Amino acid sequence: MLLVYTKKITPRLRYTFKHVLTRILGIPVDFTTKIETFIAHNEVKMSYVKQPLGDEFSVRSHDLLFQQGIGEVDITIQNWEEVPCFFPANEKSSIPFDIFAASFYMLSRYEEYLPYVKDEHGRYTAEESLAYEHNFLTIPVVDIWCQKFKKVFVERFPDVELQERKFKYQPMINVPVAYAYKKRGILRTLGGFVIDVGRFKFSRFIDRFAVLLGMRDDPYNNFDALIALHKKYKTKAHYFFQIGDYATYDHNISIYKNEFIRLIKNVSDYSKVGLLASYASFTETKKLKKEKKRLNTTINKPVKRVRQHYNMLNMPQFYRNLIDLEFTEDYSMGYESTLGFRAGTCSPFYFYDIGLEIQTPLRVHPFCVQYNGELHKEVVTEEIMQMATEVQKVNGIFAAVFHNVVLSERNAAWKHLYINLLKAYSNAAHH
Incomplete structure (x- = not known):
């Protein structure tokens, strides 16, 4: 057990330390605000204050984890052995920046609570982010920081046993339209x-x-072929079905068509199935509730997983809606048309609600690749493989989102990429 001495134990501090130290590095952690308790502790310990007490292992604290609500945060980017980081510390600190405050800033999506320019769908775009501006969007910085921290920590405490995570590949398949021509009325x-x-x-x-x-077979109805492919490469994909009412941005066929019901049931026998929440449900919780109930009835299993269509994600309202409707797993954390790690991580994390200052029960599963017709095919393959390599280095989860439409015969390049990823990472697929 690692004992952390700090001047004040806040929900932010507890959340971030538990995530960075316990969930990612496997170090159990406890806190104290009493100097005598800290001094008397003979095992592994560190201080998280402005000035270390002596020559103990310490990280100089930035104020972010002791604050409440949102304010302007002054950020200067520096490098820690070629990896961008921020919230610099002085030479008395065991590492050159406050890894905990910086991780909280990224994971909580702090910057998405600040004023920003929305796109035509009202979304936060990659271009607005710190990571995009400073060129570290395509690396999982939080996980890289954790690995570097681990190295320094183990040098100081060689007897500490840390858990080793395993790299996993997690493909996800959006089903905005199950059939190109069939069952459309x-x-x-x-x-x-x-x-x-x-x-x-x-x-x-x-x-x-x-x-x-x-x-002829319907070109979008490639589910049997995908299931066969996943069996061959021993991979479990997650499928997200759009079953909202027909609207401008939601074009699936009616959930009341028997063939569509059979399709969803069939896929749910082989794979994990979640809801692709309709564009309209973004602002209307009633619609989201109705769609969840529809999927529940169709697969006769509780629906816990959800992705938002078009990545309509606004902090913190959408996540609050999900929590109210008892969803426990969200897969919307990423950008619609830009590759990269929106929250700076390739590890699942619990959503921290800054407005309420609490860690919520909603687990966020970030992705770093989502098909978008605008992405240039050749360049993209190289970049995607490069990101997979980065995730492999930190033993994280490489999550990529494809559409059944994209994996049809019409998009040979994307289908080829999909199969290549399965071949390359099949042993590391999510079981």
């Missing part, structure tokens, strides 16, 4: 034919016709 089907002709997409017209006559 007469009006949508006729409309589709009209659009094909109007836009001179005759091959699509023929394709649509062949699928509807049963002469």
